[in-house]
Amino acid sequence: MSILDSLTEATTFDSHADIVIFIERLFQEGIVYLRRGDTKSVKSYNKDPRNKVIIDEEVEFKSVQYICPHFGTHNSRAKKGRRLNQHVMPNYCPVQIRFSYNPDESVKKFKITKLELFHHTHPVSEAHLHTYARKKHMTTEAFDFAKSALVAGGQPTKVRKLLLDKFGSHLISKDIINLKQTLTGKPINNEVAITKVTFTDKDCAEIAALGKTFTKAVHLLCQFHGLKAVDFHLTRTKNGEIEREKHHEIRQNFRAAMYAETPDACDKAKAYLIGPGLGSLGEYFADNWFNIEDKWTNLGRRNLPTFGNNTTNRIERFHHTIKDVLQKTKRLSEVIQTLVNVTLLRLSDRELKQKIREVRFSTPSKPELIRKFAESISPFAWNLLENEIKIMRKNYHFILDNDYLTYTIMSRNTNYKLKKDLSSCSCHFYSAFGLPCRHIIYFHFKDNLEIPSGSYAEHWRNECLEVTIEVNEPNIVYINNNVLMVLE
Known part of the structure; x- marks a missing residue:
């Protein structure tokens, strides 16, 4: 009996690494080749305010799917006479294994939630398994040849043909190009790993470029351009398809979904916009906006360091x-x-x-415990901090958890988690701006602790006080009778 036959929905795995080992074993024993399909990362799961349980990011994935390369709907590229010679892998094959992590304290394991093991609509043979292989399945000799050819300046398409002719190894052009970029010393993150958030309008080229450059950043859409795009689409709606009087109501509901502070408020506006009463407009909102609502709603960016930016206008x-x-x-x-x-x-x-x-003119003096920190940050940052002090309560109800070294601060609508060393808080202000929030300031005042200058986000440091930049008058340089201004 093969290991695939012994697999049931009751089978559990301790970690994603164990799942990967299991999938590789299926391939090595010649049983089946499965590639990774849809995934939901733990980071994405934790950002959703509707999820009450926070999962440790070391788990990596909340759910992960492994599928046959022929899994999915077959869409022929021969449509309208284009790309006639290209092969399309998806062919309605149902084979898939979906793993989902159970965060319950008594379990904390991956469980199989979807299990389809029988291939349909396509042949399965040893030749198929060999065709699916990537560079990790190549022989050492073939892999060394590919690296040597690429380092010497070989073109990826020609290297691919040589590998196929000489070693019979299948390596797609995309893998070869990625391999060449690695070998030629291109930096992985281009020294921009500190960037956490990027903003654009819905320009696909810009989004793709930012995603390739800022590999660790979360991409968000400019809310101003989102409102503008919806307004433009409404003006293009054909007469008679929907009453003009409803346009204002549609705009109001889209704004309500965008600026909603609770999931219920967002869901209420969403139900109106994608409902059957709006006809094709409902499909427009469902297919173009609510499939990516984390990118343009306030709920989707609640715990991201946006520094107060929600548009590209600034x-x-x-x-x-x-x-x-x-x-x-x-x-x-x-x-x-x-x-x-x-x-x-x-x-x-x-x-x-x-x-x-x-x-x-003189302004009210700053509290002694926060004065040094206030003088080290920009005036804009101090205004934000001053507003937090104004709304800070005289007393907060809190519980100290010595096991996790956190305070749980109880509020009317929600609870906040504050680290015992006062280094971070789960509230929106700290997450968005990286400055000490009213909860952090309260505990500093309560325990008579000074907030040191230079602590928290360096983004807000007042560089005007630290760096003096002198720029001399530029020299005048003549090149072919053209005047060029050059800084000294």
């Missing part, structure tokens, strides 16, 4: 002058001169603002 406003300068009709000398002038103007403006802050 960065576009800051760089609008540079966008105006970089025009195709302008000559290089004019562009460089204008960019230098913009740089000088902004540096002098920053210095002027700092001097204004130093000589302005």
Whole structure:
């Protein structure tokens, strides 16, 4: 009896690593080749406010699916006479194994929730298994040959043909290109691993570029562009399909879903927008917005460090002058001169603002325990902190858990988790801004502890107080009778 025959829905696995070992064993014993399909990471699961149980991120996945390469709906690429010579792998095969993690204290294991073991609609042979193999299944000799050829500058398509002719190894072009990028020393994260969140409109090219560059960042959609896109779609709706009087109601419900603070409020607006009463508009919202609601709703970004940004407007406003300068009709000398002038103007403006802050009228003194920290952060960050102090209660009801070294702070609507060392809190303000929230400040005041300067998010440090930038007048350089402005 094979290991596949002994597999049942009662079988459990301690970790995802054990699942991977099991799947590889199925392939090595020539039983079946399964590739990974749909997954739901623990990180994504924990971000959903509707999930009350937080799973340790070491578990990696809440659910993971392994499928036959022929699993899924067959969509022929020969449609409309295009791509006639390309083969499509999905062919309605039902073979799949889905594993789901049970976070219950008494279990904490992966359980099989879907089990289909019998192939249909396609042949299964040793040749099929060999065809599915990737570089990890290649012989050492073939793999060394591929690396040597790529390092020497070989083109991926030609290397693929040589591997097929010489070793009979199947390696898709995508794998070869990835291998070449690794061998040529391209950095994996391009030194941008500290970036946590990226914002764009619904431009697929921008989203793909950011996803490739900022590999560890969560992508979000600009809420302003989302509202604008919905408004534009409503104006294009054919007359008679839906009454114009309903447009305002549709916009209101879309805003309600976007800015909802509770899942129930979001679900209520969602039910109206995707309901049958809106006809094709319901399909538009279901297929284009509510399939990615984590990217544009406030609920989807509640625990992300957005620093108060929900749109791309601030960065576009800051760089609008540079966008105006970089025009195709302008000559290089004019562009460089204008960019230098913009740089000088902004540096002098920053210095002027700092001097204004130093000589302005006196304001209420800062609390002694927070003064040093307040003076080390920007005025904007201090305004945020000041608002937190204003809404801070005189007393909070809390319970100390010595096992997990956390305080549970009880509020009217929810409970917050605060680390005993006061380094982080689960509230929205700390998650979004990385600054000490009212709960952290309360415990510092209660225990008479000073908040040291330089603690918490370095993003808010007031660099104007630490770095003095001097920019001299630019030199004038003549190149082929064109004037170029060059900074010293």
